[in-house]
Every structure is written in structure tokens, then in C-alpha cells.
Amino acid sequence: MSRPPTGGRRGPSGPKRRPDTRRPPEVDPARKVALDLLAAVRVDGAYANLALPELIAAAGLHGRDAALATELSYGSCRALGLLDAVIGSAGNRALADLDGDVLDALRLGAYQLLRTRIPAHAALSVTVDLVRAGRHPGAAGYVNAVLRRVSEADLDTWISRLAPDRADDEIGYLAVATSHPRWIAAALSDALGPRRDELEQALRADDAPPAVHLVARPGRIDRESLAAQVDGTPARYSPYGVYLPAGHPGSIAAIADGRAAVQDEGSQLVAVALAGAELDGADTRWLDLAAGPGGKAALLGAMAAERGAVVDAVEVAEHRAKLVRRTTSGLPVSVHTADGRDPGLPPASFDRVLLDAPCTGLGALRRRPEARWRRDPSDVADLVRLQGELLASAAQLVRPGGLIGYVTCSPHLAETAGVIARRPAGLELVDARPYLPGVPALGDGPTVQLWPHRHGTDAMFLALLRREP
Secondary structure, X not given: OOOOOOOOEOOOOOOOOOOOOOXXXXXXXXXXHHHHXXXXXXXXXXXXXXXXXXXXXXXXXXXXXXXXXXXXXXXXXXXXXXXHHHHHHHOOOOHHHOOHHHHHHHHHHHHHHXXXXXXXXXXXHHHHHHHHOOXXXXXXXXXXXXXXXXXXXXXXXXXXXXXXXXXXOHHHHHHHHOOOXXXXXXXXXXXXXXXXXXXXXXXXXXXXXXXXXXXXXXXXXXXXXXXXXXXXXXXXXXXXXXXXXXXXXXXXXHHHOOOEEEOOHHHHHHHHHHHHOOOOOOOOEEEEOOOOOOHHHHHHHHHHHHHOOEEEEEEOOHHHHHHHHHHOXXXXXXXXXXXXXXXXXXXXXXXXXXXXXXXXOHHHOXXXXXXXXXXXXXXXXXXXHHHHHHHHHHHHHEEEEEEEEEEEOOOOOOOOHHHHHOOOOOEEEEOOHHHOOOOOOOOOOOOEEOOHHHHOOOOOEEEEEEEOO
């Protein structure tokens, strides 16, 4: 059986039928970290991108071991739906009947077999050893048997067995093949509209490890100086962006002292577009209406400082408001812990208002490995209601002639075009495309939808709205 370019393969003599229990288990530290990460996500609802660095540090992993732990952790989280379908087919027990630790081990083993080049005998041996050394050593035989059956077919074969026929149900097929919930695949297809032929590219982009994007905060450091200091590359589109080729951002001096920060280029672009859009009259008071954790508020604050403006930032959660204060320290930003729907600020008093509304986050799935399995289609209605209420508040707070930038990190049409279609009376759409110069494939306007597979950014949506005089 041929091996797909990114798939696993069986060892030359095939996996053993029974685990060798005569020797003590050998626990591989990188795989142990990955297994612990899966447990933290499952049991504690941990965010993989926050929990994994702590686990790697606690285990003392560096170099190749840290890289392997990262690949196995993030990859298993992203592929969870496909892995569970394969395990369910290869095993003789319902997944709900399996102990969580055993299921995590099966997921980790299946990922190595199907989506890495790790030899099958090694993937089985180390996974079984993890089980033998864990809380349920008696399950080692079952794990070995299931993974042996998983290893009998490659990834493409398993997809052909489990997915609908592509000719009859392309969305269903791609949902299985790219390990996305079907409702997310359908939402992305709807958002692509006439360019639905890009759906597979869009889904696979969610599995591509994103590059680290830095922002050079204007007035503190310029993009070229930051790029030179970190051996990076100036961003293609953002005038403040830098692509970091390698290394840990936390070790960069400019980040440590607040001259720069980690920020996706898409997030930079929507803030820059709002700040750069044409505006008649006063331009001294800006507002970030849903500011946590503060990245956009800091960029707005740095741009405002250069132009003699000030920024108010609103965040409903106190712990996130503290993050905003920390992130915007030294900038002309006043932080208010309040509900953006009724923040207690003077109406009609802001020249520019950024509303980066809470959303499903479907545009940042590549950065949040487990997120696609935590969201549910039932979440959308409540979020859309909140987005509409926040937009109504922004419409009250912006002055006549002032601008609102409505932003979501989601391409879901209900959260983007749907909210804008029901916008408060007196808000006219402004074509946002001229304020993202040099960015290709922005569509027919007046709103803008960025995409990971087209632009290398998170899938940020932007609508610019002017309050009629």
C-alpha cells in the first residue's frame, strides 16, 4: 500500500499483536507531554496554545523534543474528529465507554500512524508504553489491538471508508478529510460564495502552522528596525508588520519593553484601516468598544499618540481589562471595565470606534487547535444577538460623521453580512477596500473578508460604517 506524502506507514514487519509486558515501560517525554496536553484540554477545558508551553517547560524539553511535542499536541487536537471516527471504526467499543486517558492515548497513537512519518512500530510501542505507565495499564492490550487495526490502512484509505462520496457531498467529504465539523465546513463554503472552489484550500489552511507575526508599534520602533533586530521580514501588507522566521517571541527585547508585540497581520490591517479612513471634522477621540486582551487597543493607542488623539478602551471582564491596561501602558489609552452595550460613556462623542465583536473565532482555528471541536452551531445565535447589541451601542457613541469599524475574527455570514444587514438606521457603509492598499482578492466590497489561504492572515472581517450627520 502506498504511503501518502504526509501520512504514516507500517513498519517493515508490521506491529506486534501483543504489547511486550516483560520489560518496564519506556516513557518518551515528548509524547508524555502531548498526552498530558490532550488530557488538559479534555478534562480542564484548557487552551492548547496556553497550556502546552507550560507543559514543555515543566518537562524540560528543548529542540527536537519540544518540536515533536508541539506537533503531536496541536495535530491531535486539530484532527480530533477524524481520529475519533477512525478509532470508533477500528475498535469494538463506543468511544463514550472508554476511559478518557485511554481515549487520549488512542488519539495520540492514531495521529502518529496516520498523519506523521513516524514508523508504525515506533508509534505503537511508545503509545502502549504510555498506557502501561499510566493509570490504566490493563488497557495496554486493547490500545495495541485498536492501533494495530488503524495501522492496516493509510490516511487516504480511512478517509475513503469514513467520508461521504465527494461527488455526492463535497462539503461532507471535505469535513471528514480535513477534520472539521460539518457545520464549520458549510459555513466557510457559504462565506466563500462564488469562490467555493477554494473550500478545500480554506479548510486545509486551518491545519497549517501559522507564522508568527509581530507588530512594530508606531512611534516606538519602525518596521524595518524591528525586522533587522529579529532577522525577520517586513510584512506584505501591514505597514507595521514583521514576519518572525524562528525563535521565541518572548525573548525579543522590543517585545519585552513594549515597543513591539505579537499580533496577526489581519488584526493589524483592520485597525490600520479604521485609523486611516477619511474623516471630516474632529479626530481626537477614539474608542475600542470590546478591547480585551488589548492588542488592537495598543496599536490604536500608538497611532493616536502620533496624531494627538486619545483612546478609550472598554472591556467587560476585569481580568481582561487588566491585560488591556498592561498592554497599553505608556500609551494615551484609558481603560474602562464595563459592558460595551452600556459602557456609561458620553453619547455621540467619539470620532472613530472599533468594535472587534466577540464571535465564534472560526477565522483563527489555525491558532487554536482545539477550538473547532468546542464551538457548536447553537452558539451562533447568541453571539449574533450580542454583536447586534454592541453595534447599536457603537452607533450611539460615535458622533455624526464619525466612523465605526465592525470587525469579527470569523467569516460566518451570520456574524458578518447578517449583522451588517441589520445595522442600526443612520449607518452607511463605506468601501473599506481602499484602506487596505496592496491587499489582493478583496472581492466586490464594500466590506472586506481576509482569509488564511489567500492572505496568510486570520480570517478577519471588516465593515466601515459612517454615522450620517
